[in-house]
Amino acid sequence: MKTLFPIIQMILAAAPQAMMRGAVLSVLVLLMGAALLGLSGWFITATGLAGIAGLGIAFDVFRPSAGVRFLALGRTAARYGEHVFTHDATLRALAFLRVRLLRRQVWLDSRALSRLRSEAVLTRIIADVDALDGVVLRLLLPAVAALATHLIVFLAIGWLAGWAIACALLAGYIPLAILIFWQLARRSIKPSDRAEKESQSLRRGVIDMIRNRQSLILDARLDDREADLLSLDGNIRKAAQQLDRAERGAALAITMLVTLVTACALGLGGWLVAQGVMGPAVGVIGIFVALALAETLMPLRRGIADYGKMAGAAKRIGYGEKEKPEKSKPKSPLCHENAGASPPVLAVRKAPLTFIIEPGEAVALTGASGSGKTSLLMEIAGLAESSGIAILGRAPADWPDSSLRDLVTMVPQRSVLLAGTIRENFNLAADVPESALWQALAAISLDAVIRERGGLDAPLGEAGAGLSGGQAQRLALARAIIRQPQLLLLDEPTEGLDEATADRVLSGIRRALPQTAILATLHRNANHPMFDRQIPLLL
Incomplete structure (x- = not known):
């Protein structure tokens, strides 16, 4: 993870205010989603109970329905604002990173430049920077927003429905979700990095084949070169299949986790209602909030699966590495007979x-x-x-x-x-x-x-x-x-x-x-x- 820290710092520093507003809106979107589902569950249950009890006329439906509309529209607006702020800040940061990396290549001395193939370097830089566009959008921001949302929901549910349900939601989601994502990262880091490297090799190979197609045709090696590229493509597909299996396995585990936590909320809420600690309408809030909290986990799946690709790109780019001071080198002995005379050119x-x-x-x-x-x-x-x-x-x-x-x-x-x-x-x-x-x-x-x-x-x-x-x-x-x-x-x-x-x-x-x-x-x-x-x- 430490290889991504310089990239994260650079992206956050590119437009800190926009990124901060985007992060706040990301948390707000998740909170509004949880509040919308919790309020809707309470509203449906409360109106049903009021109808059964014959109190439907006296029940206030206007304020809860207004709250549902406010949360639905506010969630849409917050999601739009989050995308505008975070994507704008990320694109600015990636543009800065591209310029910074190309400038670094320009200022290399001739000895270093002589070892580089310009097409290969440019292709690698473009691909690696593209791989880093999800560091904040798909990894850091969803993780921070998910954690903040769970903590705020824990406090809100503890105040509304009791600390027993709040602790069940927090203890059920956080530790098990971390375990699921750790397993996903462990299974996906190698195939993700391998797929990215092979993709870059395939891209360079296609460019070389197009550029040297005449020589390949005249040497009767076009079919051999095509076979090599198809082999690279096969390796990419195998790595992608491994990555897809790991990601689908994580999706299944998250679905089972949501089901488990929701069942716990249902059982605990039913028990508290039976004990007379709370009413049925309040007891169902934890169930619907447990379902809503699934939204905090699903976006992280893609980012965790791409962690290997991002980490590999960060290592190859080497952004943030300190340049080593050039050591002084001893002068070579003069290569002429008379050491006292001026040396030859x-x-x-x-x-x-x-x-x-x-x-x-x-x-x-x-x-x-x-x-x-x-x-x-x-x-x-x-x-x-x-x-x-x-x-x-x-x-x-x-x-x-x-x-x-x-x-x-x-x-x-x-x-x-x-x-x-x-x-x-x-x-x-x-x-x-x-x-x-x-x-x-x-x-x-x-x-x-x-x-x-x-x-x-x-x-x-x-x-x-x-x-x-x-x-x-x-x-x-x-x-x-x-x-x-x-x-x-x-x-x-x-x-x-x-x-x-x-x-x-x-x-x-x-x-x-x-x-x-x-x-x-x-x-x-x-x-x-x-x-x-x-x-x-x-x-």
Whole structure:
């Protein structure tokens, strides 16, 4: 239960006044329901007795009937107000939670982001937040309202019909209801959590299958993938069946409990009437109130059954966890011969590969496909575990992420452009004057194309739709240029470019960044004059 406390606190704090009004109205609805049934039972019994006794004309039917109408209409109005206040407060809280969780993902450092699949993370966050919408509405609020109603009814029945009947109602409902719900939670927590996890896996699997359907068809694996998804769906159905059995069992137990408590109220009330302690009309109040109190228990059944799903979602979200302070890391030894000299921008000592790159140098890293060129760039950029690598004398893992990003910029083979204007895509990298943006575009021979499209405010579609693959790659290179890094890592920067364009792009990068150390992986154009030397990477 403690995993849900931060979520409950957040939801209650989102709109405390609205939630408090909703809680009061929830108790009022239950109390009016109990009072309505109790008053109706008393009224029916009293009028029947008055008719039998021949006192029907003298019996006052107006005030009790007015009370019945008031309670019926008031209960309807209170129920409407409860829904308005509690649902509005809960939706506000969940909207805040979604923004908070997405913002947390945005502020993760690049090392953590590299381990995340954006689709999987977004799908998980949406599903987990949706699972938490019942924490207050179906769990906390019904439980608090039920307990408060039973206590108030205990006092009212003790005053109206005697403390014997009041104690029978309280002692019959509270302990046994807690036992029933404890058993329901114990039986449902695992299948509820398992059903939620499998549902998220199925959702991600369907998204992946739709996105990769062409590859699956060409590889003749579409049927296999469909079978895997059907297996996941089967697991979800099995968990749902277990959950349904547990919930129906709890419903049966609650029904039996209501019957038992009502029978106790009937027997005790009849005995007290026979003893002359109270009249028949008062004696039946406990019976009808016992029936009305069943309304306090039924709403809890759904919330308790979903407890496993809610608790699992709260654990995965980790809302309210304190961030651990980053421990200071020792500096790595300098990876160059003369410890007294300034360290090189990049030093790599990974047997059998050993080289250094000084400011202003450009090195072409060559090798067959699969030899590990991209993996080496990822290690240098601090996006993978590394050893034998130093940037300005320190291992990438020893640099604070923000400082490392200022020093090192990497342009992967498949760069990401966002839907928006070209200027907005540049703003992701740095906030520089417009003239610097045009200089970067001119360096990679893209300025004329951008002007034809309408300039820096020309819109791009999702993933840079509207530009060709080569143009999108060059725009990513221009975005790297405006950062003016000390070390620039390029993964196949000329892939998809013709020879003339590749020559202009490489020359433009060198002119735009004369003091930057550049390491580029290449399958071709490694002999370009831009590069001071080549380093082969063998398998």
